[in-house]
Amino acid sequence: MSAFYRIIRTLAWPLVKVLFRLKSVGVRNVPKDEGIILCCNHTSMTDLAFLVITCRRQIYFMGKEELFHNKILGGFFKAMGAFSVRRGSGGTEAIDTAVNIIKQNKIMGIFPEGTRSKDGIPKKAKSGVAVIVSKTGSKVVPVSIYREGKLHLFCKVTIRYGEVISSEELAMQSDSRTELKRVAELIMGRIVRLWEMKY
Numbered sequence: 788m789s790a791f792y793r794i795i796r797t798l799a800w801p802l803v804k805v806l807f808r809l810k811s812v813g814v815r816n817v818p819k820d821e822g823i824i825l826c827c828n829h830t831s832m833t834d835l836a837f838l839v840i841t842c843r844r845q846i847y848f849m850g851k852e853e854l855f856h857n858k859i860l861g862g863f864f865k866a867m868g869a870f871s872v873r874r875g876s877g878g879t880e881a882i883d884t885a886v887n888i889i890k891q892n893k894i895m896g897i898f899p900e901g902t903r904s905k906d907g908i909p910k911k912a913k914s915g916v917a918v919i920v921s922k923t924g925s926k927v928v929p930v931s932i933y934r935e936g937k938l939h940l941f942c943k944v945t946i947r948y949g950e951v952i953s954s955e956e957l958a959m960q961s962d963s964r965t966e967l968k969r970v971a972e973l974i975m976g977r978i979v980r981l982w983e984m985k986y
Contacts, residue, residue: 788845791866800840806940807833810986811841812949817928818962819844822889823951824923827930828909828978830899831938834951837946838896838930839867846896847888848883870930889923899975907934909982912975921959926950927974931981947981 788796788939803809816823827838847868855861855871872881874925876937888895897919899912920927929949934942957970 789866789868789960792839792845792868795867796839796886796984799836803833803836803840803969807843807944808941810839810943810945811903811948812945813950814841814843816948817842817844817894818951819861819925820890820892822892822923822925823894824889824916824919824925824927825894825930826899826927826974826978827896827897828902828932829903829928830907830932831903833896834898835869837932837944841946842894842948844894846894848884848896875983877964882915885919886922895919895925899971909975909979912970912971914967916974917959917970918962920954920957920970921962921967924954926954927957927977928972929981930975931978932985933982933985934967943986945986947984949977950978 813847817823827834829865832943837847843869849872850864851870852871852873854864870884885895890898897916899916900910901913901915904910919925928951931947933947934944934945936942952974959970960966
């Protein structure tokens with residue numbers, strides 16, 4: 788964990804705890820020292836803060852390019868270990884970066900839906916996470932963030948870390964479109980199962 792990340796995490800923890808009734812479950816399911824993919828449903832920009840303060844290891848996030856256009860905000864995200872991806876470009880740079888992060892025994896954080904859910908209900912997963920699985924053979928930790936209604940101050944939020952999905956269970960046979968879709972759906976299904984546990 789970088790010094791900057793540690794400082795931000797330390798400062799954010801009491802602030803988030805004051806602003807939201809945050810409950811964390813199952814964080815011990817995150818392996819301590821190996822490269823993994825952490826997959827979570829996406830409800831709002833606060834999801835990043837919830838994950839950062841509850842996970843005991845640094846998470847390297849993939850974010851849409853637009854988030855990095857502002858020099859100050861973009862600089863902050865980069866200092867936190869985030870990197871940009873140009874959606875729909877067909878480029879491999881972001882995927883290659885994600886693969887390298889995992890090979891360095893770090894945590895690659897991904898929101899499989901590719902965008903925020905306006906109503907908070909998990910949506911279908913894009914194939915990006917399955918592409919990274921196919922290139923790394925990595926395990927996956929499914930995570931859900933649950934709240935009822937729109938995000939507001941002092942609302943109740945539960946972040947639930949599920950059991951690791953092993954590479955054997957993912958059983959990736961190829962990088963065909965059908966296989967990528969199957970694996971992405973399997974991962975998102977685990978996230979939904981956690982989400983349905985609610986609080």
